[in-house]
Amino acid sequence: MSELLQFLFSGLTVGAVYALVALGFTLIYNASGVVNFAQGEFVMIGGMTTVFLFDAGAPLWLACAGAIVVAMAVGYLLNKLAIEPARGASIVTLIIITIGASIFLRGVAQVVFGKSIHRYPAFSGEAPFVIGGATILPQSLWVLFGGAAIFVGLWLFLTRSITGKAVLATANNRLAASLVGVNTNAMMTLSFALSAAIGALAGVLATPITLTSFDVGVALALKGFAAAMLGGMGSPVGALIGGLLLGLIEALTAGYISSEYKDAAAFIVILVVLFVMPSGLFGRAATERV
């Protein structure tokens, strides 16, 4: 029993990080139809900037806030300098641009931050909570509740606020949105900055557990993308459930079958889901109006 509980804790901790990366994907996808493969780099920038501000003597909370601001600036610049000038290009071209941006950001991080692995102290100590014989770190709870808070905030923003609805409208039909007075450029910029902030927050919360280095973004982007596909690209609920599910599948496979097959099992489940439900668990089926 305590064994199963331990596996669940492990899966939820890792899954929450995947979910946050997937949420970042969702936001930009909703605004532009682009899958932003530099999303993992936002996570890296969040963790790495915090490390360096903290090492430079800033209090931890200030370092975290600073990291999120830096990531938002990078997201803003990414949109202004790389995505906006290529407007009118096909979605595939834009996706390739984000892959290029991810390689570029990794290179810059390598020069600015160096190549070694870093971490900073957990927010509320290292002493684990013991629940039913299983243990969970306070920092894992930070990741889980932080993720939940962002999810609720994002959901309220997209469904309750005019600006959020404008973001969705931009995604749905850019021309129509601009005709009814939505500043579509601003909405794009906003969604890039916001998803950078979400990514960075994931990095900020998770780094005391996962450690960070200039190249952690690649694997995270891949897992986050898989989670977003599993849940349904474009659906915030899907991103959340997809991420947690992916983490749980990995942990349970490692726990009950073999750690060798953990990644394989996760991807097989995703393939099966996409085979049966091509738009993912919570995605809307694509409709083409003629």
Added chain:
Amino acid sequence: MRLKTTLTAAAAIAALTAASPALAEIRIGSSLSVTGPASFLGDPELKTLEMLVDQINAEGGINGEEVRLIHYDDAGDANRARTFATRLVEDDEVVAVIGGSTTGTTMAMVPVYQDEEIPFISLAGAVVIIDPVKEYVFKTPHTDRMACEKIFADIQARGLSKVGMISGQGGFGKSMREQCLDVVGEYGIEVVADETYGPDDADMTVQLTRIRNTEGVEAVVVAGFGQGPAIVTRNYAQLGIDLPMYQSHGVASDAFIELAGEAADGVRLPGTALLIADILPEGDPQREVVQAYKAAYEERYGQEPSTFAGYAYDAFQLLVKAIEEAGSTDPNAIRDALEATSGHVGVTGEFNMSPEDHMGLDLSAFRMLEIRDGEWVLVE
């Protein structure tokens, strides 16, 4: 206009004449993984080589000839490494090569140097590089097999006999796991749990729970490098597992203590003298070499040299010594002199090469260390 042309021509001629005396130089090649996933290996290695080349040239070179390092960055990519190997031999006409930060890049280059008869000193760990012996291939790091032997000898000395293993799925972890499983029987020890983790995994509590729940486990051996072993160590403390833990020389650096934090207390691992340079007892044969290298590196780069950097130091010094002994820059003469190396004290250990042994280190080159209160302590 004409004046400009004349000037250009004059400059060109000057450059040509200036270039000819520089022909009397010894060209040493290297291909290292300075960027990419293995950059934490290649970066300090290149820094060490550059420092040593400057040092030796400042002292008048080898046998009066200037040394020139021709370096390529293979970014950990085996295909690129092979291309650079060919380029080093055919275009750059080097007399010897140092490099191959990883086992993968090393093995990709080996056939080139074997065919072209150029001595090659690898900085990678796996035992396959020098076993079976290849005529032109040498290496300076201890093998993963030796690390296993050192660890199991210590476990045996503690009177324990059942261990759980957790290994990384990367090249190093895989290779070390195989070597450990191969050699473990000789120590009367049994591996009762055998788990792995992926190179990017962020949580290993699942695997450790499985090991903890395995009947009879008395110690845990971790094979891997990078952030994985640090996370394993932290998860170990989180789960409150109270068994001796052994790590490999892959994490033998202060960075490991920093990353693993208090959880690292009590962890044992085989490391080199470089790691404990400051606490090496007086009279230790390596003390002087190790401290001098460490001081020089810190002065130039403002950071501590890693164990991996030490491998590059040894490779370069072995090569310099071989060229001096050979008294020529003929690759075959250098090779013969390398193979005849004996009693050479480096930062990794004492090298005694032979036609049957192209590494020349024995288990004494490994020191069993334990982390206590965030410091390295020698276990004897």
